[in-house]
Amino acid sequence: MRDLTEKTITTEKIYEGKIISVQVDQVKLPNGERGKRELVKHPGAVGVIAITPDNKLVLVRQFRKPLEKTILEIPAGKLEPDEDPQTCAFRELAEETGYQADSMNHVVSYYTSPGFANEIIHLYEAKGLTTGSMQPDSDEFVELVELSLSECNERIASGEICDAKTVTAVYLWQMREWKDR
């Protein structure tokens, strides 16, 4: 195994926002030459796979400004400073959908865009759902939608389900159905 590490020579801070910060690093490449890396820092996030007693996936319909469209996603949200991901998963599920969960089990964590961003998303599966009332953030506008597995697969085909964490959630559900046959 070669050492492929890129050592930082300089860091230029570009932007410090509410959610992301941006910097450009000059690095020393493995061949000794210099390279430039554009980096987005993000606090990380959780996504919650919640399946109702009548076997439907809990989704939220939400406008996403970067895409300029409204899409269907599993409940999700970014980590507050020092927040435990599991605590965040309970919180986001309740805020966005009103559902309370008895337990929240970690499924997988992954980086969404390792080429330019350090965002990691932790996927959890909620168990033992009971209904409550939604309390989204003041600048967050979401609608609750519940779909069967076949409806979810149709929404992937139509493009209304079109983000990494939600596609992963549907695939995990589909995998389990096929595994358990």
Add this chain to the structure above:
Amino acid sequence: MRDLTEKTITTEKIYEGKIISVQVDQVKLPNGERGKRELVKHPGAVGVIAITPDNKLVLVRQFRKPLEKTILEIPAGKLEPDEDPQTCAFRELAEETGYQADSMNHVVSYYTSPGFANEIIHLYEAKGLTTGSMQPDSDEFVELVELSLSECNERIASGEICDAKTVTAVYLWQMREWKDR
């Protein structure tokens, strides 16, 4: 269905880089109030699921500066201006791994981080692999690794496979194995 659209009031350009650009939009929220959205623009990318005749997934070992670590990913790369995603998939597979493919079939496309970025990744499955020679970009340093399905699942558990597109690729492979039993 409520109209959840957030209309742009102003756009402030923050950064125009080689790969990403960054802007902050002031928006009119569905309740009439103002909000701020931090947006990263990205040209989009492809990822290639390539399984060898001896039933191993083709991966590349690569240092990722945003994560400050070396990880295992499926071959991938960003779209050149006006490049067709399928053409990009053939190109990136060949450049990063040396493999040529007879055909390249679209599997799914998704946004990696719809909360702050417009990056879309198109996943393709390569068929009819033949070996050639690697020609990575001048600032790209990658090592070829080929792993069985069980090895891939182990690497997800150990965290060496830890990005959205590669986890998706392994899940798709696992799904097909279970579906076809």
